[in-house]
Ligand code: FES
């Protein structure tokens with residue numbers, strides 16, 4: 001068996017019924033996927049499988065043989081954060097950080113699915129994720145801001161010093 005983990009094909013030695021969560025953490029040393037309830041309820045173990053958020057605790061590795069798996073390690077790094085990651089920083093959307101990788105993964109999928117900045121829609125997209133620190137308001141704000149940032153071109157064009165503004169707004 002193998003998976004394409006964060007863009008790199010890796011061979012898997014674990015038995016077929018080992019969970020993807022166990023394979024990621026214990027065989028491949030990818031620890032952003034967290035061990036929470038291990039029953040599909042908390043969302044802390046979520047990764048993208050072929051671009052869709054999936055509970056890795058409920059996913060036998062054999063079921064994703066050959067699949068593309070993306071974790072937070074495969075998004076931005078500390079020098080080049082993605083819009084979602086930067087927005088979480090900007091909005092102080094992490095407290096203990098336990099839920100944060102999966103929240104970012106779910107939010108990334110939401111943005112890639114052209115999700116809107118509507119708070120209710122964001123809450124719906126993240127509803128399967130538990131934040132034990134109850135930082136939900138800041139998390140939703142971070143996702144909404146990330147949507148806005150990636151939707152609108154905020155580039156400001158400053159006129160050069162020699163630009164003459166004529167009446168009617170034409171130069
Ligand atoms: S650890 Fe997988 S959903 Fe809770």
Ligand code: FES
Nearest residue numbers: 095099131132133
């Ligand atoms: S930031 Fe602590 S569990 Fe969410």
